[in-house]
Amino acid sequence: MIVEVQHANESKNIPQVTADYLDAGYSVMWADESCFSKDEFLIQQFNSAFNEDGGRAFSPYRHSSQRIWSEFDPSEWFSTPDGWQFEDPNPDCSHEFQRDRGDAKCLLCGTQYQLHSESQFPMFSPGDRSQMHIANITYVRGADDALEPDGTPHVHIWSPENRGERSTVSTCSRCRAKKISSKSETVIDYNAHSFEQLETPEMQHCDHEWRRTGSGEECWKCGKPKGDDGMGMYF
Numbered sequence: 240m241i242v243e244v245q246h247a248n249e250s251k252n253i254p255q256v257t258a259d260y261l262d263a264g265y266s267v268m269w270a271d272e273s274c275f276s277k278d279e280f281l282i283q284q285f286n287s288a289f290n291e292d293g294g295r296a297f298s299p300y301r302h303s304s305q306r307i308w309s310e311f312d313p314s315e316w317f318s319t320p321d322g323w324q325f326e327d328p329n330p331d332c333s334h335e336f337q338r339d340r341g342d343a344k345c346l347l348c349g350t351q352y353q354l355h356s357e358s359q360f361p362m363f364s365p366g367d368r369s370q371m372h373i374a375n376i377t378y379v380r381g382a383d384d385a386l387e388p389d390g391t392p393h394v395h396i397w398s399p400e401n402r403g404e405r406s407t408v409s410t411c412s413r414c415r416a417k418k419i420s421s422k423s424e425t426v427i428d429y430n431a432h433s434f435e436q437l438e439t440p441e442m443q444h445c446d447h448e449w450r451r452t453g454s455g456e457e458c459w460k461c462g463k464p465k466g467d468d469g470m471g472m473y474f
Contacts, residue, residue: 241267242285244274252358254311257297258304266298305389313360325355328365334385335377335427337395346377346425352392361391376423378440381430383414395427407462408437421445421461438463 241260245253253269260267266289274284288296294310302310313325332348343352344366351364387393397409397418409418417431424439431437439461447458449465456465 241265242270242280243267244270246271253316254308254313254358254360257310258307261297261299261302261304261307264299266296268296308358308360309390313355313358313362317355317358317360319355319362323353323362323364325360325362327363333379333382334392335379335382335395336385336392337397343392343394346427347379352394354391377425377427380426380428382427383416383429407457407464421463 243256245251257267257269268285268288270280270284274281285296287293289298292301297307297310317325319325327350329345329348329350332345332350334345334350334352335347336343336345336352344350345352349366351366352361354360355362383393385393393414395411395416395418396413398412400408400410407420410416411418414429416427416429417437418425418427419437419439419442420426421439421441424441426437426439428437442458442461442463445458445461445463447463447465448460449456450459457463458465
């Protein structure tokens, strides 16, 4: 059991130190001036801190070190660069983050995401969807939890499926999701076992007209790949 008096060191990274204590198997209480009389530590403050679970006391059997950031308001401890904030600007969105020119951006709403350099808390920027080089419409089927085990947002890393750089079909190397893109739509599917199961609504309703590309043939209207049998086929 650790009781640490937090008084003068305002720059101390309390969330990270808390995580370190929990990883080492210690419970910790962060005490301040309200925990003391003139010359005594008030034991009732110690008891209530653990009983009320009010963000002042933490124990390994109740708190995970990997998710401890969610117990704190990071804006009370750290500043952010201009245009960035710790609060999600679009919390109602089930974010589908992917790398775009080095930054992680949500395919659905354009929100940008990265880890704060000092605290490693997730931080967000509203972003500008008009500058995103992605399809205009995105469908998600069978979406998984958008968080990693440590509580940070999941970021897809897409790998093209044997069709070169112009491939319309990709698999995330970090999860089971598959993605297919038409000329104006993108579908992310967490449940598809093969690319034969993937089509965008645009592809389903397109009167295909095929043309030769560097990796085979595709419909110039919707971008659907064409197999040797004349039907759409994915590899």
